[in-house]
Amino acid sequence: MHILVTGANGFIGAALCRRLLELAEQQPQRWPLERLTAVDLSTGALPTHPLLCPMQGSFADSAVLATALATPADLVFHLASVPSGRSESDPALGMAVNVQGTLQLLDRLKAAGTAPRLVFASSIAVYGRPQSLLVTDETAPAPTLSYGAHKVIGEVLVDDYTRRGWVRGCSLRLPGIVARPPEPNGAVSIFLSNLLRELAAGRPFICPTSATATTWLMSLGRCIDNLVHAAQLDVGPRRTFLLPPLRVPLGALAEAIGAEFAVADVGKLMSWQPDPWVEFNFGSYPPVSLPVAEAAGFRSDDSLRALVRAALDGS
């Protein structure tokens, strides 16, 4: 079994690679891994392992892709993309990587003639700014950033290539995954990860939203569970899923961190200083009702306490 991961050196990608290597060790019959090709612009976060083949470069570079797929892949996790801020500031790069790169990857998988499995990491950015009172499995995408538009296009392509029998793909819309490492990644939403880490360590935190602001979160570990589940899913007519997030009021998040990590007086450590733009764009997520995604076996974290614990375990 040859697995390809794009964006393998990222926060999610590196954790996925570690999990895949564990699965290969623990369940060799179900995961008869022969090679894990891990493509990314840098590869420093990747573990050293005899089955892991790090490959430095862009998946959107046809030479890199040709080398990565010289042996056809049985399973591809396509995580790499130019993120939202960069896609706004450099639209040509966003289009080249997120749209043309994804199309090139799909065409190469099609050309192999083996209909490999494909898990495409989409994003809640496809919904744009929160617009509806409830988000369901049927809510239509309405992106308000080019990044979200590119993700919709990727979903539509994965869906059509799957309908044609060229790949066996599905797309997962990822909510905010926590807790990201402290280095800035250019995303405004990084404040959510910072809140978790700072407060758990008993340090004060200035939050750019109100305590009643709501966000959609998932721990890194649960995100990896869902990616691995998707890779084993029988692909039916429904191939695009919002991963069920926990919808979390940030005040309740602070309380849960306090309880889980025995931090005294979290109320005093937290300072709520709402920025209207952040509150609107990152603190107004509506409730979700996702029976289709849940019936397909995708899972949110079990509770807010469990999310906080898992997020700060880094697993």
Place this chain on the structure above:
Amino acid sequence: MHILVTGANGFIGAALCRRLLELAEQQPQRWPLERLTAVDLSTGALPTHPLLCPMQGSFADSAVLATALATPADLVFHLASVPSGRSESDPALGMAVNVQGTLQLLDRLKAAGTAPRLVFASSIAVYGRPQSLLVTDETAPAPTLSYGAHKVIGEVLVDDYTRRGWVRGCSLRLPGIVARPPEPNGAVSIFLSNLLRELAAGRPFICPTSATATTWLMSLGRCIDNLVHAAQLDVGPRRTFLLPPLRVPLGALAEAIGAEFAVADVGKLMSWQPDPWVEFNFGSYPPVSLPVAEAAGFRSDDSLRALVRAALDGS
């Protein structure tokens, strides 16, 4: 004012060109037309007119596009596409024209720096096979043909380029437009136009659906009204509309043709021989509720009788 129409020689494109030339004559202040560039693979259906500049070739050919837009356009109607059957049988052509061609057109309009108006002809193919009990302004696309997938991608691109201020675009999802000329166009749905024409002429017709099958129709004239309306619409945050169709049971359509054209005994002329595949794909259209599209000024035909009359007037 320079207007560009792609797919200008088609059933809809040629009627649009005629209407634009009429408007320029009747309302020269509102439509100060200096040139109407009409691009299509052939140009035989286009009228001869001093302002009309027919250009033979594919809009997806960058040399053709460069010539067509040597003078920047103020308004573009992008109607051309590789149709559904052809996009299924020749996916590379469908992708090259419907996706890459549309993207190239958008990039050229962006490069002009004048944010021209753009009306993109999408299709009810974005909904795929009828899947919901009611289609509303909020119904999510779920295409089941590559043609529909390409149209979704076009809509997403038009929307994002408009949000960016690069064009002022909107996308209209066209229902079945009648009555198309009798020559086969490769679309199964041509039987609807044939039904109209044959029955109005008092000739018997074998219909591949039941009399209770329902379809979404619009007369060519009303379709042109809506395209022209879209070109004058102030583009708000909502930029993609299903054009409100009449939902028509085919038995009622036959009755209306009989009444409108004084055809005796239409019940005896019609022979209903449902093909399950046609019935499912072209005869199961659900009701619609489109308050957003209607508030934006898009209109269905006024009545079934009016639709039948307009469809066979060819206007």
